[in-house]
Amino acid sequence: MTRVPAASSLQPVPGKPRPRVLSIAGSDPSGGAGIQADLKSIAANGGYGLAVITALTAQNTRGVTGVHVPPVEFLTRQLEAISADVTVDAVKIGMLGNAEVIGAVADWLGAHRPAVVVLDPVMVASSGDRLLDADAEAALGRLMALADVVTPNVPELAALLGEAVAADWESALEQGKRLAAEHGVSVLVKGGHLDGDISWDALVDLSGASASDVTVFEAPRVDTVNTHGTGCSLSSALATLLGAGLVPTEAVGAAKAWLLEAIATSSELAVGAGHGPVNHFHHGVLPSARDVAGYAADLWTTAAGDLERIYELPFIAALGDGSLEEADFAYYLAQDALYLNTYSRVLAAASSLAPTEAEQAFWAKGARECLDVEAELHRSWLVGREVSMVQGPETKQYVDHLLARAGEGDYAVLVAAILPCYWLYAEVGAVLFREFEQAGAPDSHQYAMWLRSYSDPAFAEATRQAIAYTAEAARRSTPAQWTAMQEAFAHSSRFEVDFFDAPSRRVPRGRA
Ligand SMILES: Nc1ncnc2c1ncn2[C@@H]1O[C@H](COP(=O)(O)OP(=O)(O)OP(=O)(O)O)[C@@H](O)[C@H]1O
Ligand SMILES: Cc1ncc(COP(=O)(O)O)c(N)n1
Structure with missing residues (x-):
């Protein structure tokens, strides 16, 4: 009977379907900002885009030559048509034009507020043209009260507070904190309009979902001059990622990373002679959040073959029934301790490359725990035993592989290489422990303590998280990266088999 299930119980279950994201904004016929940018941004980030148009602009990359705001009753009719039929997961609000439009959107939100509301308080285009009547700025207060996150740029921040425009990043951030406190809303302060080599943004998060109130990115x-529509694109990406279930700091981090690449590759487009658009589809259309489970399933297919081989190893059979020679076990644990020391450094490298704070903290915690386990192995098992502390060939090839991937600096590929150690250990540990219990958990079993440590629920939980992060990295990867991830994972998975087999193959046999 095989002990390898068709799917690991640690795999992520299919997540939310593709989030349905509604943009309520103005039209930009040049396609770089407004509704047109929003729909591209939503699609690029894995969402399904809907659009309700508040205003038409006549504009190109050089500026706005006209604004037409259709009768507000028709705006309400568009909004009602959507809410009568579609469940909206997230809404992004952009150009509103005048106070009457703001009132209509606020009324609709009051009655049909989706779970996520991102408000980009568009006032003036980057060309300097007004997109909101000057006397309507105060009316935005009503909308802010209905939003989860407001995303002002530096001049908009000043206008919303009735203060002077911040001259530097520190003052802008202070203004962002004041705006958040005044309106009880999270604020993403955008520093795109400031000078300097760094483009700063900061999330002042009042949702309680982040580790700290202020996260700076x-x-x-x-x-480049191609910054037309950066604000529209960022707020739509943010709404999409929040709609997919990411916590605010992760969503901002991922949206900003995506936008940076879209700005950096904007010269691939040749649109207009002024401030050109960003390259929304630099990595194509992202698979939906639901597809994360598919990536984990693909990796499992690779791991399952190796797991089958692991269960067939004499070392595992003897470890399971307690008949393993002590010298073999000691050899295995000594190699494990040596391995864990390097693995800890590799996890620290993953932490330093991680795209989100949550992942950074997760891998750093793992790195720390490896050292604790290594120390515990020395204290509890290896003390007093005559064991060689020289890396065996199987250990060496495994850690060389991991160190090489860490050196390459690609987060997605590195976590794919890291994953089999979590996953295969958790699976093997759980199966051996279950069989030990089924055999009546005999007191005479020499390795019961080891079996218990790897069937620990906290280790299973960490494994579940490591799988989820790797699958999420896969979702965001390019096809070439995904191939490299699969390769890195397959190598590590194979090295796991060799690692478990090493005690039986070591020469000379006898004492460890
Ligand atoms: N030249 C740049 N390089 C890197 N990031 C940039 C650049 N310009 C803007 N950004 C980023 O783009 C996002 C939008 O910032 P910005 O402050 O320009 O907002 P905005 O004024 O609302 O945008 P828009 O240009 O659409 O009006 C921010 O994340 C900002 O950091
Ligand atoms: C319809 C519409 N909405 C928003 C913007 C702001 O974008 P930008 O400041 O990049 O011009 C715009 N220009 N047009």
């Missing part, structure tokens, strides 16, 4: 400033 920095990115290199791209030297």
